[in-house]
Amino acid sequence: MSVESGGSSAGSARATDGGRFGRGAEPPSEGKHEFAVIGRPLPKIDAWAKVTGETRYADDFFLPRMAYGRLLRSPHAHARIRSIDATRARALPGVYAVITGADLPRVKFGILPVSQDEEALCTEKVRMVGDAVAAVAAVDEETADHACRLIDVEYEPLRALMSIEESLAHPEVRIHEYGDGPNVHKNVALQFGDVEAAFARADLVREDVFFYEGNTHLPMEQHAAVASAGPDGKLTLWSSTQTPHYVHRLLAKILEMPAAHIRVVATPVGGGFGGKLDPFAHEIAACRLSQLTGRPVKIACTREEVFYIHRGRHPVLMWIKTGFTKHGEITGCHLRTWLDGGAYGSYGVASTFYTGVINPVTYKIPVYKFEGARVFTNKPPCGPKRGHGTPQPRFALECQIDKAAEQLGLDPAEMRKRILAEPFTKTANHLTVTTIGLGECIDRVVEASGWRAKWGGWRSQSEGASAAPSDNRRRGVGIACSAYLTGAGTAVYWNSMPHSGVIVRADRSGGVAVLCGATDIGQGSDSILAYLPAEILGIDPKDVHVHPADTSLTPVDLGSYSSRVTLMCGMAAIQASQRLREVVARAVARKLEVDPGALAFRERKVGVPDDWEKAVDFAQAVELAEAMHGVLAFAGSYAPPKRAGKYKGGGVGPSPCYSYSACVVELSVDEETGEIELHDVWIGHDIGRALNPLLVEGQVEGSVYMGIGEALMEGQVFRNGVHKQPSLLEYKSPTTLETPEIHTFLVETDDPEGPFGAKEAGQGPLLPVIPAIANAVYHAVGVRCDEVPITPEMILKGLELRRRGKAARVGPERIPRFTFKEPVVVESAFGQPADAIAVRPFAQ
Amino acid sequence: MKARLSLTVNGETHDILVPVHKTLLEVLREDLGLTGTKHGCELGECGTCTVLVNGEPVLSCLALPADLADAEITTVEGMAEGGRLHPLQQAFAELGAAQCGYCTPGILLTAQALLADRPSPTRQEVKEALAGNLCRCTGYTKILDAVELAALRMGAPR
Amino acid sequence: MIRLPAFTYLAPRTLDDAAAAMASHGAEAMLVAGGTDLYPNMKRRQFEPTVLVGLRAIRDLQGVRGGARDGITIGAGTTLSAVAAHREIIAHYPALATAAGLVSSPQLRNMGTLGGNVCVDTRCNYYNQSYEWRKAVGFCMKKDGAICLVAPGSPRCWAVSSSDTAPVLWSLGARVRLSSTAGERTIPVEALYRDDGIEYLAKQPGEILTDVLLPAADGWRSAYLKLRRRGSFDFPVLGVAVALRMDGRVVGDARIVIGAVASQPRPAPAAAAALVGERLGRELITRVADLAAGPAKPLDNTDFTHPYRKKMTRVFVARALASLAGLEPAGRPAEEVA
Numbered sequence A: 001m002s003v004e005s006g007g008s009s010a011g012s013a014r015a016t017d018g019g020r021f022g023r024g025a026e027p028p029s030e031g032k033h034e035f036a037v038i039g040r041p042l043p044k045i046d047a048w049a050k051v052t053g054e055t056r057y058a059d060d061f062f063l064p065r066m067a068y069g070r071l072l073r074s075p076h077a078h079a080r081i082r083s084i085d086a087t088r089a090r091a092l093p094g095v096y097a098v099i100t101g102a103d104l105p106r107v108k109f110g111i112l113p114v115s116q117d118e119e120a121l122c123t124e125k126v127r128m129v130g131d132a133v134a135a136v137a138a139v140d141e142e143t144a145d146h147a148c149r150l151i152d153v154e155y156e157p158l159r160a161l162m163s164i165e166e167s168l169a170h171p172e173v174r175i176h177e178y179g180d181g182p183n184v185h186k187n188v189a190l191q192f193g194d195v196e197a198a199f200a201r202a203d204l205v206r207e208d209v210f211f212y213e214g215n216t217h218l219p220m221e222q223h224a225a226v227a228s229a230g231p232d233g234k235l236t237l238w239s240s241t242q243t244p245h246y247v248h249r250l251l252a253k254i255l256e257m258p259a260a261h262i263r264v265v266a267t268p269v270g271g272g273f274g275g276k277l278d279p280f281a282h283e284i285a286a287c288r289l290s291q292l293t294g295r296p297v298k299i300a301c302t303r304e305e306v307f308y309i310h311r312g313r314h315p316v317l318m319w320i321k322t323g324f325t326k327h328g329e330i331t332g333c334h335l336r337t338w339l340d341g342g343a344y345g346s347y348g349v350a351s352t353f354y355t356g357v358i359n360p361v362t363y364k365i366p367v368y369k370f371e372g373a374r375v376f377t378n379k380p381p382c383g384p385k386r387g388h389g390t391p392q393p394r395f396a397l398e399c400q401i402d403k404a405a406e407q408l409g410l411d412p413a414e415m416r417k418r419i420l421a422e423p424f425t426k427t428a429n430h431l432t433v434t435t436i437g438l439g440e441c442i443d444r445v446v447e448a449s450g451w452r453a454k455w456g457g458w459r460s461q462s463e464g465a466s467a468a469p470s471d472n473r474r475r476g477v478g479i480a481c482s483a484y485l486t487g488a489g490t491a492v493y494w495n496s497m498p499h500s501g502v503i504v505r506a507d508r509s510g511g512v513a514v515l516c517g518a519t520d521i522g523q524g525s526d527s528i529l530a531y532l533p534a535e536i537l538g539i540d541p542k543d544v545h546v547h548p549a550d551t552s553l554t555p556v557d558l559g560s561y562s563s564r565v566t567l568m569c570g571m572a573a574i575q576a577s578q579r580l581r582e583v584v585a586r587a588v589a590r591k592l593e594v595d596p597g598a599l600a601f602r603e604r605k606v607g608v609p610d611d612w613e614k615a616v617d618f619a620q621a622v623e624l625a626e627a628m629h630g631v632l633a634f635a636g637s638y639a640p641p642k643r644a645g646k647y648k649g650g651g652v653g654p655s656p657c658y659s660y661s662a663c664v665v666e667l668s669v670d671e672e673t674g675e676i677e678l679h680d681v682w683i684g685h686d687i688g689r690a691l692n693p694l695l696v697e698g699q700v701e702g703s704v705y706m707g708i709g710e711a712l713m714e715g716q717v718f719r720n721g722v723h724k725q726p727s728l729l730e731y732k733s734p735t736t737l738e739t740p741e742i743h744t745f746l747v748e749t750d751d752p753e754g755p756f757g758a759k760e761a762g763q764g765p766l767l768p769v770i771p772a773i774a775n776a777v778y779h780a781v782g783v784r785c786d787e788v789p790i791t792p793e794m795i796l797k798g799l800e801l802r803r804r805g806k807a808a809r810v811g812p813e814r815i816p817r818f819t820f821k822e823p824v825v826v827e828s829a830f831g832q833p834a835d836a837i838a839v840r841p842f843a844q
Numbered sequence B: 001m002k003a004r005l006s007l008t009v010n011g012e013t014h015d016i017l018v019p020v021h022k023t024l025l026e027v028l029r030e031d032l033g034l035t036g037t038k039h040g041c042e043l044g045e046c047g048t049c050t051v052l053v054n055g056e057p058v059l060s061c062l063a064l065p066a067d068l069a070d071a072e073i074t075t076v077e078g079m080a081e082g083g084r085l086h087p088l089q090q091a092f093a094e095l096g097a098a099q100c101g102y103c104t105p106g107i108l109l110t111a112q113a114l115l116a117d118r119p120s121p122t123r124q125e126v127k128e129a130l131a132g133n134l135c136r137c138t139g140y141t142k143i144l145d146a147v148e149l150a151a152l153r154m155g156a157p158r
Numbered sequence C: 001m002i003r004l005p006a007f008t009y010l011a012p013r014t015l016d017d018a019a020a021a022m023a024s025h026g027a028e029a030m031l032v033a034g035g036t037d038l039y040p041n042m043k044r045r046q047f048e049p050t051v052l053v054g055l056r057a058i059r060d061l062q063g064v065r066g067g068a069r070d071g072i073t074i075g076a077g078t079t080l081s082a083v084a085a086h087r088e089i090i091a092h093y094p095a096l097a098t099a100a101g102l103v104s105s106p107q108l109r110n111m112g113t114l115g116g117n118v119c120v121d122t123r124c125n126y127y128n129q130s131y132e133w134r135k136a137v138g139f140c141m142k143k144d145g146a147i148c149l150v151a152p153g154s155p156r157c158w159a160v161s162s163s164d165t166a167p168v169l170w171s172l173g174a175r176v177r178l179s180s181t182a183g184e185r186t187i188p189v190e191a192l193y194r195d196d197g198i199e200y201l202a203k204q205p206g207e208i209l210t211d212v213l214l215p216a217a218d219g220w221r222s223a224y225l226k227l228r229r230r231g232s233f234d235f236p237v238l239g240v241a242v243a244l245r246m247d248g249r250v251v252g253d254a255r256i257v258i259g260a261v262a263s264q265p266r267p268a269p270a271a272a273a274a275l276v277g278e279r280l281g282r283e284l285i286t287r288v289a290d291l292a293a294g295p296a297k298p299l300d301n302t303d304f305t306h307p308y309r310k311k312m313t314r315v316f317v318a319r320a321l322a323s324l325a326g327l328e329p330a331g332r333p334a335e336e337v338a
């Protein structure tokens, strides 16, 4: 089944007709619809608060007696701390407290158990400009700011290592003492089958080198946190975080206090994208300062600080070698990645694996070898950003396929269709793939974009450049595809508890409360938590009250990352709602003297469809059930199926199911200025099922937008050890004027793993955009940009090379000298059937 | 230096005593409790803090209340009339134009000024009017759609 | 949140009061109009005046007077939005309307004034940074330090003149009126600027720019092209202003001024002279564009690489001329028509 999103809501279409926009507001009127709530373009439950300015983000909290905090950050990229003297700061009127690392327990922490390398306030060494060394609480922000400037820190500068090459070339300078080698945080190698033999079988073997510059999430909301330590010794933290549970656990460790005495509440997050997934110095300092001052303490980061604490996209250098048959089939692939990790571990070990392990999910790759290394540098640490570790290798592989298609004389869209992975099979690296809607995604975007005419028609073989006549600009189209996980199969710390829990409680009013630890970061998770119970209980989403992300109230959800929330919370919410429904059904069945199985729940009533006049109001049904059963509160739990590959490293990559995307981009390139203008983006996304097409389209459009920024202008650039442009003006984020029309096509595959068949939408659609743009640039002007962001300077350089008769390629020339580990060698599981019934814990 | 000022926000006049170097953004949020106005940079680089001064969109992070004694200031809290949402608010809610919602107040107000000036703008005109408001979530698509929908509903002649 | 440092704010209602306030507070005081340039700079501690003299309450600084036939006078306090939307300016001084309309974002144009734009501080990506950032990198001579980080051996600052309207006003032959307690004077725009990143204005700090005077339109045509990464927000990293007057079928007079490639707008007189007496055709345009790119000496302290900005100077001059000649931009298929 396939749904054109434009039909069910505004989609990408223009406003030409008032009628079709209004659908969301009016109650669904069309007669036959499988579901009452699912699949409808309903407004989000928090939409009203958001459009009236009522939503309270962390920085909107003003508590009585609240103090304002500020962090003093290192001006050195790498230095030993000789001494910190806060005497002058403490003497400043209006200052309540000044703390340094000495005022915190001496424990190192990190989001991953294997990388415990951070301190909230550095004690011995600073490893980047922006590392925090002290914190102040004062009567207002100005005073706190002033006090920071009065703290005297003596540093002994050390050599700063600002690139992968530099860090590898200077083993005598050590950023950290741990890792897989001097300045090497992680070194991994996995091999599934014999790649050399696979290359020998190929008609064409390509080796290419690519570079993907690092970039950052840039949420519009700057991180902020308010901590309040009570006289009872308990602590509450309200924070703009995507992972209240992890923050809760780590705070207990960092502050050396019982977790039971800490409450973490995630406030509505003003944009996350992975940037609010680690515990941060400002959160920890606010807690400690509140304990010391006996006042609530707020610390709100400045935009510049947000650039330093980011944990954004890793810069990755890639070497990729792939064998192709003359029909375009891949015989085998060997990928090497070098990640510039920055100063700390963060999620880096996972990021390193993610640069390799998701690649085999898209196409048939029978044999696969992956080697990856993450290198420490004296820059802000990188971590998970939308697509976590996968957009970089996606760019490499999809551009390489484009090159191969050209050499083989194949239409790159058709070639991709020919090599799609097989549904319900395993990949070479033992990942179980369920449904795949990629073929249909390709069909939809190829058709809607007019791909065949444009790709074939504008192509002038002799020149290698398009001959579309349109002023001094050349038009081109490009295509690329991708896959992404719907929730990581394992938690960041090993355990066998649920990944997501939901409590559903019905009250006598007919209202239903849903408690869940998930955080709404704009993706609409609160709304999903209302829609699913509403669907199952036959009530209106408005009757559902969602209480999210409060560690002392809500069951744990691991957090809003890796596109896991809709699937995992959704499954837990379904389970809890069904448990409630069963009890209610039993009570109503007894009253109506029918079989519980005969009952339907809809229109806020419970009854037998053929005898609907007798149906009982939902509120009354709840009373009957409560009288029979006692308080109506039911829990649902979800943990992903246990299908990790049985080899070391097999824990990263498995997911209940994978989403798929295909993208066609049309652009033009000005041959004189090198400027690129995007005209249209067509994106097909296999969403499994769109629980709410409006929300899904929103996620897809947002992903495309972010991909455009990464492809054309966003980059974290460093100069003299310092971020070159930590501002919203100089870090370029596309405005309305750079954003093309985005045409979204949702393909539904009804995946058996997802809630009502749903898969993820928040990250995957970013992936194909970047290579599709690079491929379109080539189609337009014949320049291969093997590096992003693609700048006008690069285009002009490529054109100049072409003019001089050289290969018009711009990109990295070398790869580092580096020895990877001996690979873990495992048989390829390619093509094996997926396990018929996956073991899913807590399913009963 | 503190100044005694009277500031008219959303039709209500407030007499306040504030340091003169506090920006309108700070005074709205910290002294008047109107936290609907957000901020993303405080340097004029994002448009998040947009409010209307005499109907025109301006950046509250770069405005001094001392200059606005005679002005009518509108914040997002002043868009709805009584309990009735402005058609833009309605359309933004219905079409999912607010994801994280952080850019939303500034965008709503900018759009309100546009529609007051140009009741039926073309899509390009909407883009140009909103070119000073960054949004990282939506790719602007639903925002543009919602402005067009609100314009239609506000009964602009086609 | 980044906040302003404390200051005393004066909001005089007349020019005389403003001039008197500036005179009495001396170096402590600064003028502020829209504040869109000064306030961000103050928040980053590039300026910490203890007294600000606000110009917004002065009626005499507002509005556009006169007409194209005899020349137009624009009050320095007129917002950029008003300049960009002014019928007479759009019709007869189109480059000025274009330039004003391309400044930053719509909101900023509602606040920023023409006077502030003419006097806007020079920019450098070692300088337009927070206090903490500048401290981390090492302060430079424009503020708090002793050396230039872009050209370390250099005795001067090379911060970039980043006004969109300045090169246009220069190319249009505009003059500015300055007023202080010492009296009033009117000077050509080009006399307002100095080739120095720090002391970029050749006026006394107490002098208030009151008006911008445009000469009679008198058959002059004008165009402005701006290079920047995005279509909004971004400062020019190259601005090309071209004005010319046809004399029958040949160019009677011409001026080309390049913005954002030096500490002040850079005129290209040799290039302009090469146009005079000639018919505007492809070949001439190419030759003139090459000549015009000569004076552009961008350094590596803005967005884009400086060789690229230099290269684009030629392209933009050619395009500006082509548009004034009524030709399609260079390289189009319509080339033959020329």
Ligand SMILES: Cc1cc2nc3c(=O)[nH]c(=O)nc-3n(C[C@H](O)[C@H](O)[C@H](O)COP(=O)(O)OP(=O)(O)OC[C@H]3O[C@@H](n4cnc5c(N)ncnc54)[C@H](O)[C@@H]3O)c2cc1C
Pocket (backbone or CB within 6 Å): A729, B043, B044, B045, C030, C031, C032, C033, C034, C035, C036, C037, C038, C039, C040, C055, C076, C077, C080, C102, C103, C104, C105, C108, C111, C112, C113, C114, C115, C116, C117, C118, C119, C120, C121, C162, C163, C164, C165, C207, C208, C209, C210, C233, C234, C235, C236
């Ligand atoms: C994000 C951002 C983007 C920007 N982009 C651009 C851009 O693209 N192009 C561009 O040209 N500018 C840009 N600017 C700079 C600035 O906004 C404009 O130049 C604006 O026109 C300045 O006017 P103002 O009235 O706000 O100046 P103010 O900030 O009030 O003043 C600027 C300077 O001029 C002095 N001054 C102001 N008025 C007078 C007067 N009447 N007499 C004497 N001195 C005076 C002030 O003392 C101060 O030194 C940008 C600014 C920001 C924050």
Ligand code: SF4
Pocket (backbone or CB within 6 Å): C123, C124, C125, C126, C127, C140, C141, C142, C143, C147, C148, C149, C150, C151, C156, C157, C158, C159, C197, C301
């Ligand atoms: S050009 Fe040199 S002196 Fe001037 S602001 Fe830049 S670094 Fe400082």
Ligand code: FES
Pocket (backbone or CB within 6 Å): B038, B039, B040, B041, B042, B043, B044, B045, B046, B047, B048, B049, B050, B059, B060, B061, B062
């Ligand atoms: S907060 Fe960014 S422009 Fe005001």
Ligand code: FES
Pocket (backbone or CB within 6 Å): A220, A270, A271, A522, B097, B098, B099, B100, B101, B102, B103, B104, B134, B135, B136, B137, B138
């Ligand atoms: S909705 Fe999140 S920034 Fe616009």
